[in-house]
Amino acid sequence: MSYVAPPLLHQQLFSLDHAAWVDLLATTENLLIIQDLDGVCMGLVNDPLDRVVEIGYLEATQRFDGHFYVLTNGEHTGKRGMNGIVERSLGGQELAQLGRYYLPGLAAGGVQWQTRAGQISHPGVSEAELAFLAAVPEKMGDRLRQFFKQHPDVLAGSALEQGIRASVLDNMASPTANLNTFHRLLDDQRELYTDLQYAMQTLMADLLRDASNQGLDSSFFVHYAPNHGRGPDGKEILWFSQGHESGTTDFQFMLRGAIKEAGVLALLNRYYAAKTGNYPLGESFSVRQAPHSHSELLDLVIQNFDPALMPTLVGVGDTVTSVVVMEDGQPVAKRGGSDRNFLHLIQAIGQHFETGNLVTYVDSSGGELRNRKALRLEDRGGTSVVVEGPGDARDEADPLILNVVFPGGYRQYCQAFQTAAARRR
Incomplete structure (x- = not known):
């Protein structure tokens, strides 16, 4: 029988070949x-203020300098931003600045750019928009107080205020109501938690109306995380809690255009400029100028980026969902998750340019949040095999292929990342 070579890593589904993944990062x-x-x-933790990052991981990102960017719906700045986590891990702001430990890339869905030195800018964002956003956290806190004023026997006083402090994220460019803490506090009152989700959804609609009344009708949109994909109107579908699952916990009021898939183009634009001195999409390009659909974003890459210079892209995320529901007697897959679209675009770019792009999935279900489905593994002949991914097993037509997965979560991923960094020349 002739030898049949195994498929290449970018052709695999749910691969656990972390050695091959490390080798690709180290040698490409x-x-x-x-x-x-x-x-x-x-x-993942209930209170964002409790987040920590390992120094070894931060040092590893430096070994990939120029080849590594972050892309997050969170923010670099603010008391809950990534920079504060970095500074606390290192023991102070001065050490973070001197050592250039800040993580370069795009935050707030793509509208907040940061250099390795910690220099922040907001490409394409107006002062009027930033001023409106600055008032949103207070409105979130007020709405939470109004909600629980109707249920004083459930939560009040200092306990309520502590919950609000943990839940209202005063991000500069993406203020967020994060309900993780309230989901835990309302653990035995599921219907009330769902009512709270409705209340936050109503607040988001009110904020959009207020913005429109101030002449900012095309400035903002609402991001739900996690979600059940987008409806026919292009708006994200809120995932209401069922059973012990928290469903949507993050209600983010964001700048229009701040979608992570557009951030892929902005980062590619900067990567090419760093290599050639030329910005394929122009030096002033921002995510707010990008189209929103998958096909249009892919076309923009195809039309403007030199194939001979296209890098191998490795996308890494942890939030990908799908659920099959019945509509008019037919099964319909609702696909979502805040990382889905940017990972899908990276996959499509790799397929077109034949660059072997990798979609990497980190199983974060072992954290404190209850809105992640764990990977399911089985032992087959002494070898662990992933038999079910994070989506609905009935969704057999999901176009997103998770090439390499880390069922051990962020610790397993960070260890592999650091191993690759140590080998990088």
Whole structure:
């Protein structure tokens, strides 16, 4: 019988061949890693202020300098931003600045750019938009107080205020109501938690209306994380809690255009400029100028980026969902997750340019949040095999292929990442 070579890593589904993944990162010269943060390089926790990142991981990112960017819906700045986590891990702001430990890349869905030195800018964002966003956290806190004022026997006083402090994320470019803490506090009152989700959804609609009344009708949109994909109107579908699952926990009021898949183009644009001195999409390009559909984004890459210079892209995320529901008697797959679209675009770019792009999935279900489905593994002849991914097993037509998976979560991923960095020349 003739030897049949195993499929290449980018052709595999749910591969556990971490050695091959490490080898690719360590030896590929023209490489660009685009990585999410929460759940990928640090654990998911109920209170964002409790997040920590390992120094070894931060040092490893430096070995990939010029070949590594973050892409997150969180933010670099603010008391809950990634920079504060970095500074606390290192023991102070001065050490972070001197050592250039800040993570370069795009935050707030792509509208907040940061250099390795920690220099921040907001390409394409107006002062009027930033001023409106600055008032949103207070409105979130007020709405939470109004909600629980109707249920004083459930939560009140200092306990309520502590919950609000943990839940209202005063991000500069993407203020967020994060309900993880309230999901835990309302653990035995599921219907009330769902009512709270409705209340936050109503607040988001009110904020959009207020913005429109101030002449900012095309400035913002609402991002739900995790979600059940987008409806026919292009808006994300809120995932209401069922059973012990928390469903949508993050209600983010974001700048229009701040979608992670557009961030892939912005990062590629900067990568090419660093290599050639030329910005394929122009030096002033920002995510706010990019189209929103998958096909249009892919076309923009095909039309503007030199295939001879296209790097191998490695996308890393942890939030990918799908659920099959019945509509008019027919099964319909609702696909979502805040990392899905940017990972799908990276996959499509690799398929077109034949660059062997890798979609990497980190299983973050072992964290404190209850809105992740764990990978299911089986032992087959002494070898562990992934038999079910994070989506609905009935969704057999999902176009997103998770090439390499880390069922051990962020610790397993970070260890592999650091191993690759140590070998990088």
